[in-house]
Amino acid sequence: MNNHEIDYKIYGDDMQFVEVELDPDETVVAEAGSLMMMEDNIHMETIFGDGSGGGSGIMGKLFGAGKRMLTGESLFMTTFTNQGHDKRHVSFASPYPGKIVPMDLSEMGGKIICQKDAFLAAAKGVSVGVEFQRKMGAGFFGGEGFIMQKLEGDGMAFVHAGGTIHKKELASGEVLRVDTGCLVAMTSDVDYNIEMVKGVKTALFGGEGLFFATLRGPGTVWVQSLPFSRLASRVFAAAPQGGGSKDEGSVLGGVFRMFDGD
Template identity: 35%
Template sequence: MKSTIAGTTMPILELTLDSGERIVAEGGDVAWMSPGFGLDTSTVHGTGGQGGFMSGLKRVLGGAQLFLTEYTAPDRGGLLAFAAQLPGTIRQLDIDAADTFMVQQGSFTASTADVEVSLGLQKRLGAGIFGGAGVVFQKLAGSGTAWVQLAGEITEYDLPAGQSMLIHPGHLALFEGTMELEFTSIKGIKNKFFGDSLFLAEIHGPGRIWLQSMSPAKLAAAIEPYLPDRSSTSSNT
């Protein structure tokens, strides 16, 4: 299998598969592909624990779909392409039995068949954080390769043991699953979004973190004033 990430602000992930190789993705996420692929949509995939109905429910809680689609390359091989949904970057993660990664909800793009995608962490915060929906991280485990979409520019930090960092939850894109994460309220910061406090994620080393300059929630808030007013449109019909 060969992977290529092309483009700049809206990258494309191209996967070239040999005969019989398999890729798992959420249904409908493939942008284009060569003909001849075998498709199998199910809650169960691979030997690495993708599956079962309960694992599917955990994926739903993590912001993913209940069903995953497994693409099997034909005898002559084939190409699958995935397009980024937001301006940003696509990163490749090599996972083995000793590795787990926590990635922000909606970032999972595709993986080899033996990578398990499940709910890793769910925390409800104040009304100003993600519209009160809280923060959700998906857990990537098993053995294989996964690709994730991260928003905006990415800055990486290696935190040694005993060191921590305070981060707005929307900017914490990805971190190693062995790291301790907790949420703290910073008093005295008042505005229309956060009420009387600001919630920050405090993550503790050792481990690596990936921080994104853009959060999906902030992007949505930035473009909201330019969207059509649905309420006025419906009242005029």
């Protein structure tokens, strides 16, 4: 194997974190800011790109960092290496309520395509790159634009998404239509396209948007029940506007808001 072999354990239900067990000289790569805790003798280092060794020299590192910038990620990633003589543990936390999904890339053809911001951590050697959508419709209306993340290698990677994550196996020719924001990840053999909602009334007043993603098998697809964009829009809608306060939806709350001038 080209990747470091790491063991792990996932804790929690809705606010999960993953604990990675490192043997001596083993390394895990994670998104900057995702660290929760780590034991003694673990050396932390900030690097350009993903540290997979795909590019050599300063230009290769800058190219790798530039690809990450296109997906909206930080230019830097953080490596955690066990420099002790015994097993050590390092933990990474989810950035918002949801689930952490472990993915063994060696069992998935060596490549996974996922939404931006989904990557949490991986064994050193996993390449975190860019996947350009070749179809114009998927690029313009797919919710993730032309650019998605791709994870390549033969090691373990950890992906995070909101709500509950459902894994679905698609048979050859089987079609699954999902909301564009609910798609978390898919194997590279899945055919991905965007389809417009049929019917003027449904498109304008259905509340589900104008487009949905069409996924055609064979392959594996991961779907989330609560995209972060949907959660953020609900929080923003419930937030007080103009510096006022929003109480619970009761009669007294409405009376008090009248006196407050809200």
